[in-house]
Amino acid sequence: MDDQPWYQDGLHFHCRTCGLCCKGGRGNVFLSDIEIDELAQHFDTPNETFREEYTRTNRNGELQLREKRNKDCILFKRDLGCTAYEHRPLQCRTYPFWNANLYTKESWQDESRKCPGIDAGPLHQAAEIKIIAKNDGIEMYVKKRRA
Ligand code: SF4
Numbered sequence: 001m002d003d004q005p006w007y008q009d010g011l012h013f014h015c016r017t018c019g020l021c022c023k024g025g026r027g028n029v030f031l032s033d034i035e036i037d038e039l040a041q042h043f044d045t046p047n048e049t050f051r052e053e054y055t056r057t058n059r060n061g062e063l064q065l066r067e068k069r070n071k072d073c074i075l076f077k078r079d080l081g082c083t084a085y086e087h088r089p090l091q092c093r094t095y096p097f098w099n100a101n102l103y104t105k106e107s108w109q110d111e112s113r114k115c116p117g118i119d120a121g122p123l124h125q126a127a128e129i130k131i132i133a134k135n136d137g138i139e140m141y142v143k144k145r146r147a
């Protein structure tokens with residue numbers, strides 16, 4: 001049986017730091033307890049204060065970063081970009097190599113309309129992409145909802 005993914009020849013991606021994926025309500029950024037600890041440390045804020053000011057619990061009981069009034073991620077500044085770049089959550093690090101985007105060629109192409117870095121820049125080998133997607137920081141929440 002052919003178990004090669006459709007992207008067996010690799011995929012091109014290079015982040016252009018346009019910030020489109022961080023603003024305008026592009027998505028929910030899930031957080032683990034460890035990620036909250038790291039972000040609280042990064043902002044030199046007590047853990048509980050960080051939770052109160054920067055996070056919210058969604059209707060499924062999952063912890064997420066808050067959004068600003070304009071729907072930008074609370075950690076995003078339009079003139080600076082991500083203010084916690086070195087400590088950004090896993091799903092931000094693994095984007096766009098999320099299982100949901102890699103599911104089919106069509107889902108990848110759909111995502112490419114939202115991110116100008118997709119299908120541009122260096123080639124990422126399928127093996128590398130598979131490793132990233134294995135722990136993309138978002139699929140576990142999707143699976144939990146489906147269960
Ligand atoms: S939308 Fe794509 S290119 Fe723009 S910042 Fe996000 S990952 Fe980078």
Ligand code: SF4
Pocket residue numbers: 021022029065073074075076077081082083084085088089092
């Ligand atoms: S945490 Fe940083 S990288 Fe992730 S969505 Fe917010 S601003 Fe963007």
